[in-house]
Amino acid sequence: GVEQVFHHVAIKPGKPVWFGRWVAPASSETERRNVLVFGLPGHPVSALTAYQLLVAPTLGFLRGGVFALPSTIRGRLAAGVAQRGKRTAYLPCRLLPASGGGDATPTVELVPTQGSADLLAAARADGWVVLPPGNYRLAADAKVHVLVDSPAPALAAETSTTSVDQ
DSSP states (O other), X not given: OOEEEEOOOOEESOOSOEEEEEEEOOOSSSOOEEEEEEEOOSSHXXXXXXXXXXXXXXXXXHTTSOOOOOOEEEEEESSOEEEOSSSEEEEEEEEEXXXXXXXXXXXXXXXXXXXXXXXXXXXXXSEEEEEOSSSEEEOTTOEEEEEOOOSHHHHHXXXXXXXXXX
């Protein structure tokens, strides 16, 4: 069977996520190989978030690159936002041009969303505001990290292969 490596990841949306490893037996033609198995959430936005943060970096590493998390930029909130909970939140947002005055920081406008099943909100987003865990409120004009890499190019580059040799 597949050996569980982890089951819980503190991201929102992105629950539940499961990761395991199966050592495929050797045959007369092949060596033993490790098969990595990701179990992604059923809601589409949760699945995209988990893919972007966990699967895509893993696949990049296995292709000979480095395990690199998606890049972030700094943005300035157009309106205040509250964070509650023990998981890092990723909120869909749109990036607007900087307001001028010598500060090149883009303005970040949150996209209204109904949660992890709201694929339309995700499609309208240019990025994802990253809110670390905790109970707090950020005021308008607060600087935040914004995840800007889209999972779409990584998805398009994938093949139908379900196992990865190591």
